[in-house]
Amino acid sequence: MLAAAPQGYDQFRESIPRGIIELVEYSSATVGNTRKAMVYTPPGFSSANTYHVLYLLHGIGGDEAEWYTHGAPQIILDNLYADNKLEPMIVVFPNGRAMPNDRAEGDLFDPEKIQAFERFELDLINDLIPFIESNYPARIGRENRAIAGLSMGGGQSLNIGLNHLDRFAWIGAFSAAPNTRDPGLLVSNPDETAARVRKLWLSCGDEDNLKHISDNVHAYLTQQNVPHIWQEENGGHDWPVWKSGLYQFSQLLFKDDINEFSQVDCNGNLHNTINIM
Known part of the structure; x- marks a missing residue:
């Protein structure tokens, strides 16, 4: 298990460079x-450089x-950049409810709204990713894209990421919700998944x-010998x-394994963790 996030990791720090978060x-x-x-x-962002991209998804009661x-997130990421712990990346916060009225209102479990979370897969692949890569200096290719999310967004991240290993090499789910597909459907070809995914993260x-x-x-994943990280946190279904x-x-x-972070075996156990503190 990784070390717990340190005290103050999510607290505003004075006098450090800051990124910018905007609505598009x-x-x-x-x-x-x-x-x-x-x-x-991120801090120091410049159109003269190119950046990896993380798509970070919300839960059933949220939006962009x-x-x-x-x-x-901007405080957490700014602090990590100040400590030289992150690769330069753009982080995109979509609305995962892909329907004309995508506000989190009324009956959140209405079948039409649940279907809209499924439809987001097409919106992400066909609309949002092309927009980001046309309007920001984003690096293209699966090695430069990650997807992660919480609860409903965690299920979406597993469903979309593992179904599109041609698009995403880095996949994370925090407290994945019941929209998560059956594991046998998520990973129908364990050998291919093991060979193509760079990091597969589960926490709860x-x-x-x-x-x-x-x-x-x-x-x-353990039974099928698919390397992944399993992190059990103290707490419930919460922030x-x-x-x-x-x-x-x-x-x-977006890091190479060598001398960057610990190796993970097929049981989800980490060894020689050095940089996650």
Whole structure:
């Protein structure tokens, strides 16, 4: 198990360089209207450079602003950059409810809204990623893209990422929700998944009433000898667990294994962890 996120990791620091987080709009042919996303660019961002991209998804009760409103991602990331622990990356916060009225209102479990979370796969692949790569100096190719999310977004990240290993090499799920596909469908070809995925991350609170979902995926990956990281946190289905997931997972992204972070065996056990502190 990785070391717990240190005290103060999510607290605002004075006198450090800061990234910028902004609201953008993009045209979605999938949904048939203009949609919103938030985009974080790191400290020292310059169009003269190119950047990896992390797509970070919200839960069933949220939208493109949920992480920003509740999770302080820009503070967590700014602090990590100040400590030289991150590779330069753009972070995109989409709205994972791909429907004309995508606000988190009314019956959140309405079948139409649940279907909209499934439809987001097409919106992401066909609309949002092309928009980001056309309007930001984003590196293209699977090795330069990551996807992760909390709860409903954690399930989406596993569903989309593992179904599109041609698009994503780095995949993370924090407290994945019941929308997560059966592990046998997620990883129908374990050998291919093991060969292509760079980092596959699962984390969940030890008191989460949805923990069985992450447990089942972890058990299947272990049985099928698919290397992955399994992190069991103290807590429930809540923000301390998800923020810690971002803090730890982001440090693994877009790095070579050698001398960067620990190796992970097929049981999800980490050895010689050196940089996650």
